[in-house]
Amino acid sequence: xxxxxxxxxxxxxxxxxxxxxxxxxxxxxxxxxxxxxxxxxxxxxxxxxxxxxxxxxxxxxxxxxxxxxxxxxxxxxxxxxxxxxxxxxxxxxxxxxxxxxxxxxxxxxxxxxxxxxxxxxxxxxxxxxxxxxxxxxxxxxxxxxxxxxxxxxxxxxxxxxxxxxxxxxxxxxxxxxxxxxxxxxxxxxxxxxxxxxxxxxxxxxxxxxxxxxxxxxxxxxxxxxxxxxxxxxxxxxxxxxxxxxxxxxxxxxxxxxxxxxxxxxxxxxxxxxxxxxxxxxxxxxxxx
Amino acid sequence: xxxxxxxxxxxxxxxxxxxxxxxxxxxxxxxxxxxxxxxxxxxxxxxxxxxxxxxxxxxxxxxxxxxxxxxxxxxxxxxxxxxxxxxxxxxxxxxxxxxxxxxxxxxxxxxxxxxxxxxxxxxxxxxxxxxxxxxxxxxxxxxxxxxxxxxxxxxxxxxxxxxxxxxxxxxxxxxxxxxxxxxxxxxxxxxxxxxxxxxxxxxxxxxxxxxxxxxxxxxxxxxxxxxxxxxxxxxxxxxxxxxxxxxxxxxxxxxxxxxxxxxxxxxxxxxxxxxxxxxxxxxxxxxxxxxxxxxx
Numbered sequence: 221x222x223x224x225x226x227x228x229x230x231x232x233x234x235x236x237x238x239x240x241x242x243x244x245x246x247x248x249x250x251x252x253x254x255x256x257x258x259x260x261x262x263x264x265x266x267x268x269x270x271x272x273x274x275x276x277x278x279x280x281x282x283x284x285x286x287x288x289x290x291x292x293x294x295x296x297x298x299x300x301x302x303x304x305x306x307x308x309x310x311x312x313x314x315x316x317x318x319x320x321x322x323x324x325x326x327x328x329x330x331x332x333x334x335x336x337x338x339x340x341x342x343x344x345x346x347x348x349x350x351x352x353x354x355x356x357x358x359x360x361x362x363x364x365x366x367x368x369x370x371x372x373x374x375x376x377x378x379x380x381x382x383x384x385x386x387x388x389x390x391x392x393x394x395x396x397x398x399x400x401x402x403x404x405x406x407x408x409x410x411x412x413x414x415x416x417x418x419x420x421x422x423x424x425x426x427x428x429x430x431x432x433x434x435x436x437x438x439x440x441x442x443x444x445x446x447x448x449x450x451x452x453x454x455x456x457x458x459x460x461x462x463x464x465x466x467x468x469x470x471x472x473x474x475x476x477x478x479x480x481x482x483x484x485x486x487x488x489x490x491x492x493x494x495x496x497x498x499x500x501x502x503x504x505x506x507x508x
Numbered sequence: 509x510x511x512x513x514x515x516x517x518x519x520x521x522x523x524x525x526x527x528x529x530x531x532x533x534x535x536x537x538x539x540x541x542x543x544x545x546x547x548x549x550x551x552x553x554x555x556x557x558x559x560x561x562x563x564x565x566x567x568x569x570x571x572x573x574x575x576x577x578x579x580x581x582x583x584x585x586x587x588x589x590x591x592x593x594x595x596x597x598x599x600x601x602x603x604x605x606x607x608x609x610x611x612x613x614x615x616x617x618x619x620x621x622x623x624x625x626x627x628x629x630x631x632x633x634x635x636x637x638x639x640x641x642x643x644x645x646x647x648x649x650x651x652x653x654x655x656x657x658x659x660x661x662x663x664x665x666x667x668x669x670x671x672x673x674x675x676x677x678x679x680x681x682x683x684x685x686x687x688x689x690x691x692x693x694x695x696x697x698x699x700x701x702x703x704x705x706x707x708x709x710x711x712x713x714x715x716x717x718x719x720x721x722x723x724x725x726x727x728x729x730x731x732x733x734x735x736x737x738x739x740x741x742x743x744x745x746x747x748x749x750x751x752x753x754x755x756x757x758x759x760x761x762x763x764x765x766x767x768x769x770x771x772x773x774x775x776x777x778x779x780x781x782x783x784x785x786x787x788x789x790x791x792x793x794x795x796x797x798x799x800x801x802x803x804x
Contacts (some may be wrong), residue, residue: 245613252607253622256629256680258650259640267645274649313536322531328526336530338797345734345793347741347790349762350785353778354548355540357556361741377540397542438633440744441762446541459635460748470641489631492578 266475273471277479286476295473296480303454303481306368306443307436310375314432315425316381317376323413325384326391327399337388343381352445361444366448374442379432386431390424430492434485455481487494539548548786551779558773571780581781582612584764588740591675591760596739599679604686608694609685609716623687629682630763638748641677642666645749670750677745682738686731693727695718726799733796740789761785 235243258276265287266272269279280334288298291494355374356365358469364370394417418425447453450461459481464476520535556564576582607626611619629637644650644666654661665673697720705715721728743762746752752759752767759767761781769778 222660239572241613242615245610246618249614249622252610253618253625254623256625259644259680260625260628262650263636263711274643274646274654276650317536320529320619323529325530332527341797341800342790342793345737345789345796346545347737347785347789348763349741349743350782351541351544351548353765353782354551354726355774356738356769357543357551357779358544358547359773373536373540377536380541381538384533394737402777405804409526413529414725417654417773438635440633440635440747443746456633456635456744457710459639474639477714478626482632482636485633486628486631487638493627 232261244494251329263475263478266472267479269472271472272475280322286470286472287480290473290477290480296477298451298453299436299453300481301457302368302452302458303437305454306371306375306454307433310372310379310436311429313376314379314383315429317380317411318387318428319418319425321380322387322391323417325388327396327409337385340385342380344385348378349441352441356445365446366452368447368452371446374446375436376437377444379435383428383474385431387424390421390427393424399494408410430488434488437485490503541705545786548779548783551776552778552783556776556779558769564776567776571777572784574777575780575784576764580756581757581764584759584761587756587758588760590671591678591742592736592739594672595675595678595682596735597732599675600682600686600739601677601728602734603683604731605690605728607683607687608690609720611691612694620631626687627629627684629680629702630682632681634681634744635748637677637681638745641745642749645673645677666750670754674749674758676748678739678742681745682735685738686735689727690724691732693724697723729799730796734801735794736739737789737792737796740785740792793802 262274262276265276265279268282268284269277270285271280272286286353324330325337359365359370364373384468398420399407399412399416402416407415437454443454443457444460447457450458455477459474459477462477511550513628529635550707551567553568555567555570556562607622612621613675642649645668651665655662663669670749693698702715703722705719710718741762743766746758746760746763747766756764762785765778765781765785768774768781
């Protein structure tokens with residue numbers, strides 16, 4: 221009731237300090253939101269405008285012509301399919317490896333757990349950009365350069381430390397008691413992981429899956445370095461062609477393609493946003 | 509650790525068998541993460557080139573000495589520093605905290621709207637964010653249109669102040685993370701403490717300085733570390749907006765490394781630069797883990 225006493229002590233009947241503060245906060249946030257929204261407004265409005273240029277403007281004749289123009293095999297479908305293949309397989313690999321790895325870390329006590337987890341946490345923070353030149357040199361040696369599987373393995377390797385960390389934290393939330401009955405019935409660890417633990421931490425698995433996929437979908441540098449043939453380019457790399465090889469840039473089409481390419485990750489993010497939100501980073505490690 | 513580990517588990521199995529599920533993950537990480545890092549350490553001491561030369565030889569610390577004698581390298585170090593301080597330490601961190609603080613007081617509708625917009629900027633793929641900000645800062649782009657409308661002087665941002673433009677781009681793209689971290693931290697401050705300080709007549713700024721900030725200091729620490737590490741490895745955003753140019757005016761270390769490796773074919777030398785970047789990243793990483801040491 222502290223707030224009510226506060227309101228009663230205020231000077232004016234209409235604008236209490238509390239509402240005044242809220243109004244000020246609202247205005248401040250709206251001003252910041254306006255600044256943040258301008259680049260987003262450009263991509264939405266330009267995608268509907270055949271004569272779009274670089275500034276935000278209302279389309280004189282709104283149409284889906286830009287979308288029609290980019291929805292071809294060469295521009296949209298092949299790169300998106302490549303993205304889906306690269307990120308889908310790499311995500312699958314990441315989630316399976318992470319779930320398996322998290323199980324002993326979460327279920328057994330071992331002297332090696334702590335060093336292992338510290339190494340994982342350390343690897344989570346390493347700038348992956350830095351190792352791309354040696355990775356390139358290494359992939360040339362072992363003939364993984366310009367192959368899908370090379371990118372898939374590198375995606376998985378770079379996402380695994382965080383995925384294991386996150387998965388282990390979710391798995392710790394599943395009480396061991398629930399598994400004990402299964403163990404007495406003679407279930408193997410793999411059976412109890414598949415039948416009991418993973419179903420119980422379904423939302424956690426979903427978060428790891430979606431987060432890994434979103435990170436890979438947006439990754440530009442890895443496929444940019446490791447893939448050379450344009451027919452294997454994912455959308456993150458093929459979008460460069462709008463600038464480089466097509467001569468004059470058709471900004472409306474670029475905007476339309478950007479929207480098509482970004483929509484899956486925005487939708488996926490929204491699906492898991494509640495669990496991802498807040499101090500999700502490093503599985504709650506950021507909490508102060 | 510939250511769960512009590514009572515040892516045991518599904519029957520008592522030999523330790524080796526218990527650790528078996530770790531193998532796929534460990535193998536992938538050893539081959540594709542530890543491998544390249546080890547190879548990086550080795551290559552950095554060789555003169556491997558991309559073309560023309562069949563064999564490489566060991567050159568000791570030459571690559572590093574070359575780097576520190578190279579004006580372009582020092583320029584890249586300086587720009588990386590400017591980029592990190594401007595966009596991560598000052599921009600993302602302060603703006604993220606500001607947004608989180610305002611959100612504590614704002615009405616729900618405004619909070620949801622602003623949060624949605626800021627987070628969308630964060631979720632967008634790196635290249636798309638780069639294009640949007642390229643359009644925003646370009647000479648005939650939105651920023652100049654707005655400035656013109658306000659009768660303020662316009663500027664060819666990507667040409668005159670490229671490092672400032674890419675720093676702003678990184679703020680636009682990265683602030684959501686700090687906002688989420690700080691919102692979570694602020695929500696955990698007990699209301700009573702703030703209210704009793706209010707009763708004692710402490711003004712907003714004093715409450716922020718003496719109560720709020722000390723209470724979330726660990727979040728501030730971890731957030732700064734993570735922002736810095738993120739910012740150190742930004743490539744696509746700058747690549748799309750400026751390609752590191754004009755000249756070398758927005759060439760941070762990752763772009764310098766890329767140019768040395770692929771435009772100048774100096775793989776060994778570029779790897780030495782990569783190793784330096786990796787070492788800086790590791791130092792931040794170690795500090796970050798020290799900040800978290802009670803959590804594991």
